[in-house]
Amino acid sequence: MEMKIIFKNILTGLLLMGTVTFANAQFLEASDTSEGSVRKYKSIINANKDIVDFIEYSLVQKGLPRHLRNLALIESHFNRNITSGAGAVGVWQFMTAHANQYGLSEQNRNDLYKSTKTAVISLANLYKKYNNWVTVVAAYNCGEGNIAKAMQAAGSSQYHEFYKYLPGETINHVKKYLNACYATGELPSVLSNYNSSRMNTVFFTEGGNRKNDESLSETDINAGFNLNIIAEELKVDVDKILAWNPGIEQELEKKGESTFYLPMDLMPDFLLRKNKILSRSIKQAR
Structure with missing residues (x-):
């Protein structure tokens, strides 16, 4: 057990230095690194600076990373009055059932303050469950039930293995998130978090609980x-x-x-x- 912990610590250090990567997860990278894509995402952020500042403040207050502001970016372009064809509303695109689960009323889904506070709690709970932001983004889009079914079908809790069993919209959603994080310079942090989560799964899933x-x-x-x-x-x-x-x-x-x-x-x-x-x-x- 001591050797396992020592080896894990060595791998952690190498991972943080960028020396170790996981070949099977290499597809988890930005699919669009064009200047046009980067310019588009940065332009939307700059045009909504007050909203972005509030979202980032709310995330940091809960101990969550600022890059989660990119979830609102790809969900709604920070438009609090938008409604999707499926009925999702507001900056965070809350469906009625998801909102009700956290006590957010249907009419308050386009309230920036209340919906952001709710989104932060939801994201923190999802991270507690999945321990990596890639899976959190997927779960936020398609729901925990679909994630559980995909994991069961793949026989794995690793996104790079179970993603093929998710709805195409969710797979595309994760790609958009990675592209947005590339544009904001935060993609290395997201991928490092994912690889660290994978490593923890390898070392701490053997018995004991x-x-x-x-x-x-x-x-x-x-x-x-x-x-x-x-x-x-x-x-x-x-x-x-x-x-x-x-x-x-x-x-x-x-x-x-x-x-x-x-x-x-x-x-x-x-x-x-x-x-x-x-x-x-x-x-x-x-």
Whole structure:
């Protein structure tokens, strides 16, 4: 174990110096480095300096990197009044279900202040789950359920391996993000973060925790969720839910939130039904 940690530290140093790369992840680079592309992204940022400054301030306050401002850049060009064909609204292009999950009302999705605060919380939660910004950008676009299904299909949690199972729109979205980060000079940071995440996966996924020992996947839920309704929607006995999550009832009552474990084959179904389950739970509690 000590040798493993020493070797990891050596690799980390080499990675930070740019000496070590991961061949299979080399496609994770800007697909458009033309002067026109760089000029376009920089021009949009410069034309919306007040909005950009507020977004960056909000990100830094939460300990998140400034390059996430590029997510709003590719989502909406910082236009708070834009509505997509799918019904996503505002600078951060919140769908109604995504907004409701974080307590953002439908009418406030184009409120720059409230939507940005919500987006920051959402991005922080996604990073806690995926531990790299590339997968976070993909999940923000297509949802955690689609990410879980793609990971399951690929048998891997690595974006460069499961991306082919994602919607074409999401794959293109990630490409746009990498292009925007190239334009702002932040692409090396994004790729370094991705490679570091890959390395951590290699060195710290061998036993030692319940998730790996029982092939469980994890997400977060709050006290609004009814465990009986979760079991009913997933067609499993509630006793199994409790066995996979010992002490969860006390945790939800005490803290109002908890990490939630499910077998890997059930997690995609839960994430895809998450908003329906929460809605049913709230109705039953009334």
